[in-house]
Each structure stands twice: as structure tokens, then as C-alpha cells.
Amino acid sequence: MRIGIVCPYSWDVPGGVQFHIRDLAEHLIRVGHEVSVLAPADDETPLPAYAISAGRAIPVPYNGSVARLNFGFLSAARVRRWLHEGDFDVIHIHEPTSPSLGLLACWAAQGPIVATFHTSNPRSRAMIAAYPILQAALEKISARIAVSEYARRTLVEHLGGDAVVIPNGVDVDFFARAEPKAEWCGGAPEAGKGGSTIGFIGRIDEPRKGLPVLMRALPQILAARPLTRLLVAGRGDEEEAVADLPAAMRSRVEFLGMVSDEDKARLLRSVDLYVAPNTGGESFGIILVEAMSAGAPVLASDLDAFAQVLDQGEAGELFRNEDADALASAALRLLADPQRRAALRDRGARHVRRFDWSTVGADILAVYETVTAGATSVATDERSTPRFWFGLGRE
Structure with a gap:
């Protein structure tokens, strides 16, 4: 044809x-x-x-x-x-x-x-x-x-x-086969002993992608888990993105810039938690499918489209849209619960095959x-x- x-x-x-x-x-x-x-x-x-x-x-x-x-x-x-x-x-x-x-x-x-x-x-x-x-x-x-x-x-x-x-x-196997990158993993020296990594992929300077919501949640996360790192992949003004963070916390945010498809897959395979804090305008949520394909536990805002992709919270957890406190609370609970994250990985891996x-x-x-x-x-x-x-x- x-x-x-x-x-x-x-x-x-x-x-x-x-x-x-x-x-x-x-x-x-x-x-x-x-x-x-x-x-x-x-x-x-x-x-x-x-x-x-x-x-x-x-x-x-x-x-x-x-x-x-x-x-x-x-x-x-x-x-x-x-x-x-x-x-x-x-x-x-x-x-x-x-x-x-x-x-x-x-x-x-x-x-x-x-x-x-x-x-x-x-x-x-x-x-x-x-x-x-x-x-x-x-x-x-x-x-x-x-x-x-x-x-x-x-x-x-x-x-x-x-x-x-x-x-x-999504090419599910492409993400599932990706090799984690040691320096992006929670146990890497950059994370510190016992540290965890949170991932975010999206345009930094587009508010509806939700990075400002995640940045407002980060002080609460770091207060409870100071060795946590946030890895951000995407284009935009990096200095402006962290401008409202306390200066002592800014080193816990690592900007990776634009990444290749291969490195996106490796990033998703490496993080302990992928956060999608998008605030609106989403009809689907392809990044959620990519994250599930790579085996990343997903935490996303409760947009209708995201809830549908995540099987109404069965294949990934949801938090109240634009609520930084709710995001922080859910992220801390998941980072402290490896069994729950493993259950999300397993459920996501089965659910994602339909995509x-x-x-x-x-x-x-x-x-x-x-x-x-x-x-x-x-x-x-x-x-x-x-x-x-x-x-x-x-x-």
C-alpha cells in the first residue's frame, strides 16, 4: 500500500x-x-x-x-x-x-x-x-x-x-531492553548512599508540562529524603526552573538537556520513580506508556487522559492535579515502599502491551x-x- x-x-x-x-x-x-x-x-x-x-x-x-x-x-x-x-x-x-x-x-x-x-x-x-x-x-x-x-x-x-x-x-521492547545508566540510578555516587532518583521528561518552560508543580513539591521531598535527586530531560531555561528552590537544594536537580531516544529509554530504566505532573491539555500521555514500558513506577497528575492510560490508578499512581503537597506525599510514600513500586512495575508491564x-x-x-x-x-x-x-x- x-x-x-x-x-x-x-x-x-x-x-x-x-x-x-x-x-x-x-x-x-x-x-x-x-x-x-x-x-x-x-x-x-x-x-x-x-x-x-x-x-x-x-x-x-x-x-x-x-x-x-x-x-x-x-x-x-x-x-x-x-x-x-x-x-x-x-x-x-x-x-x-x-x-x-x-x-x-x-x-x-x-x-x-x-x-x-x-x-x-x-x-x-x-x-x-x-x-x-x-x-x-x-x-x-x-x-x-x-x-x-x-x-x-x-x-x-x-x-x-x-x-x-x-x-x-510505543515500541515496548525498545524501552524494556534499554540498559540502566549507572550514574542515573539511585545507588550511584551522585545520589548518595541510600539516595533515590526521580525522573521528569518534558519541555521545561511549558507550564502545562508541570515542572513548576514538581519544583514546589521538591522541598518537602528533600526535607524527608535529602539524598533524593531529580533528573530533568528537556529543553528550556534551567536557571529559571530552579529559581524558587532554596539555594542549598538546587544541587539535587540535574538537568540533562535534550536526550536521544536511546538515552530517554535508559533514563526511564534508571529512575526509582517517574513523575508526570502535567496540568492540562493532554489527550493521551505517551510518556506514561514509555515509562511503563521501561519498568519505571509512575506517579502522575489525575488528568482524565492520564487516568485512562494508567488503568484508573492500577498501573500507576495518581495525585490531585496541581497540588504540590499531594505530589510530595505520594512520592515520599512510593520512594519508601519498594514493594509497592515493584507491584506498579509488574502491573504496568502487563498493561502496556495494549499500546x-x-x-x-x-x-x-x-x-x-x-x-x-x-x-x-x-x-x-x-x-x-x-x-x-x-x-x-x-x-
């Missing part, structure tokens, strides 16, 4: 949607399909052989974050050229309602179109207001996928229609096969793209 995948967000800025698309493409290639991914990317961004740049992206506030999106005359022309040259059996558009390549591809294509909705935003006035603009594009979609029940609910309440829920996928690409990829392929059965290949829709679109940005 010839499959075209449209990524809405810049390939060079790490994010859950980009990782999902990358892993989906590589899974599909491994099982014998031809795949091309169209994504925003700066000229200097190294791209895998299956990816094609649609040009540089522009930072735009979106869903409580800043997304790097791609739109305008040049982008529309590149989408059409990609569609024409690809001769795809099906195209898979991610986030078709975002002002980026996905919406352009919906307008430009006709034929078998699958769309995945990642966003969970129960009060999006902008999405409701934009529905008349989006309607013509959305009506061309042959099948809809939502990555969680909460993403599906956002779709149903704001745009109508429905979607099949297929979660984000492996062997399962998720087969479910997505089944959707492709449904929409392509008896259909002609994807073609370029000769109707013009709405003119108002090009007032949104310039390249």
Missing part, C-alpha cells in the same frame, strides 16, 4: 504528535508498505528518507502551548505537488483542524482520507467558531481516529461525527483497508483552496 502521512507540526521540534507519526511511518515501512511523510521543517533539519519538507514553520499559540505550524501559498503548492507525485492509496492526516498542512491537505485531496485527532480541549470556542470554515474539509474525510476517549469527546462535541479510538503506539505497535499498527492498517476497499487512489482536488486561508500567514 502507498501511504501518505501529513504531520502538522515542525519535524525539528520534539512533540508527541511528531513522535507518533515517526514511529507509525517506521512501523508501516517495516511491515512492507511504501510511506511518505510531509512535514514542516527548516532547511537545515535532517530528515529521514521517508520524510519531505513542506517548508519552515511559524510559531503559533495552540491548545495551551506554542505549536510550529506551516501555511500559506507556498505550503499549499507543496501539498498539491506531494499529492500528485505520491499517487497514494490513502493519506493519513493528523490534526486536520489545526491551521497547518493537515487542513491544506484536506482541501487539496480527494479520495481515501483518514484523519487522526490528538487534541483534548473540552472548551474550545475557537474550534466551535471555526466549524463553518472547516466543514467542507472535514466532510472529505473517509474515516476518523481519536487517540483517546477524551480526544474523541472533543471531536464529537465541537465538530460532530464520531471516531474510532486507537491509542498512540505496542504490533497492536496499534494493525488497528490503523485495518482502518486504511476499510477506506481503500474498492476506492481509487488519492487525487488532487481541482477546486481552489479557500482564499481566506492565505490571509493567515506569509512565508
Whole structure:
């Protein structure tokens, strides 16, 4: 099968949607399909052989974050050229309602179109207001996928229609096979005798990822367990992140910067506890699945999407969202209870298999096969793209 995948967000800025698309493409290639991914990317961004740049992206506030999106005359022309040259059996558009390549591809294509909705935003006035603009594009979609029940609910309440829920996928064995890194483990000299390590992975300067909540909890944790270390992987202002910590405690926070996929897996294999203090805007929680795959006991805020991924607290513990005291109390209890952490590891290892690409990829392929059965290949829709679109940005 010839499959075209449209990524809405810049390939060079790490994010859950980009990782999902990358892993989906590589899974599909491994099982014998031809795949091309169209994504925003700066000229200097190294791209895998299956990816094609649609040009540089522009930072735009979106869903409580800043997304790097791609739109305008040049982008529309590149989408059409990609569609024409690809001769795809099906195209898979991610986030078709975002002002980026996905919406352009919906307008430009006709034929078998699958769309995945990642966003969970129960009060999006902008999405409701934009529905008349989006309607013509959305009506061309042959099948809809939502990555969680909460993403599906956002779709149903704001745009109508429905979607099949297929979660984000993870290569479970990749994380399970990773070797712990001695200097990141609780027994390392840096941790001190009897010390423990807590892990956090995410953008440091994006408040909804929750690092400020964890930083507010850290003094209580260190008061009770002074040899604990917090390992933080991600980009952002490190000095600002620890600015509110007592000076004597700042040495207990180690910033690792951006880490490779291999080092992310090793970090998750090394920590005594992984904490996900995200405060909102999450429709799934891929980092929780990666942590469970690596055998890390998980403590997460009680967002609806996180509770679903963690089997309502059976595969990982939950604390009250944005409550630093509750986070500290739960973390101290878990760090003092190796048997409970071992039970979470065992439960997580069993639970996480439902998110492996062997399962998720087969479910997505089944959707492709449904929409392509008896259909002609994807073609370029000769109707013009709405003119108002090009007032949104310039390249």
C-alpha cells in the first residue's frame, strides 16, 4: 500500500504528535508498505528518507502551548505537488483542524482520507467558531481516529461525527531492553548512599508540562529524603526552573538537556520513580506508556487522559492535579515502599502491551483497508483552496 502521512507540526521540534507519526511511518515501512511523510521543517533539519519538507514553520499559540505550524501559498503548492507525485492509496492526516498542512491537505485531496485527532480541549470556542470554515474539509474525510476517549469527546462535541479510538503506539521492547545508566540510578555516587532518583521528561518552560508543580513539591521531598535527586530531560531555561528552590537544594536537580531516544529509554530504566505532573491539555500521555514500558513506577497528575492510560490508578499512581503537597506525599510514600513500586512495575508491564505497535499498527492498517476497499487512489482536488486561508500567514 502507498501511504501518505501529513504531520502538522515542525519535524525539528520534539512533540508527541511528531513522535507518533515517526514511529507509525517506521512501523508501516517495516511491515512492507511504501510511506511518505510531509512535514514542516527548516532547511537545515535532517530528515529521514521517508520524510519531505513542506517548508519552515511559524510559531503559533495552540491548545495551551506554542505549536510550529506551516501555511500559506507556498505550503499549499507543496501539498498539491506531494499529492500528485505520491499517487497514494490513502493519506493519513493528523490534526486536520489545526491551521497547518493537515487542513491544506484536506482541501487539496480527494479520495481515501483518514484523519487522526490528538487534541483534548473540552472548551474550545475557537474550534466551535471555526466549524463553518472547516466543514467542507472535514466532510472529505473517509474515516476518523481519536487517540483517546477524551480526544474523541472533543471531536464529537465541537465538530460532530464520531471516531474510532486507537491509542498512540510505543515500541515496548525498545524501552524494556534499554540498559540502566549507572550514574542515573539511585545507588550511584551522585545520589548518595541510600539516595533515590526521580525522573521528569518534558519541555521545561511549558507550564502545562508541570515542572513548576514538581519544583514546589521538591522541598518537602528533600526535607524527608535529602539524598533524593531529580533528573530533568528537556529543553528550556534551567536557571529559571530552579529559581524558587532554596539555594542549598538546587544541587539535587540535574538537568540533562535534550536526550536521544536511546538515552530517554535508559533514563526511564534508571529512575526509582517517574513523575508526570502535567496540568492540562493532554489527550493521551505517551510518556506514561514509555515509562511503563521501561519498568519505571509512575506517579502522575489525575488528568482524565492520564487516568485512562494508567488503568484508573492500577498501573500507576495518581495525585490531585496541581497540588504540590499531594505530589510530595505520594512520592515520599512510593520512594519508601519498594514493594509497592515493584507491584506498579509488574502491573504496568502487563498493561502496556495494549499500546505496542504490533497492536496499534494493525488497528490503523485495518482502518486504511476499510477506506481503500474498492476506492481509487488519492487525487488532487481541482477546486481552489479557500482564499481566506492565505490571509493567515506569509512565508
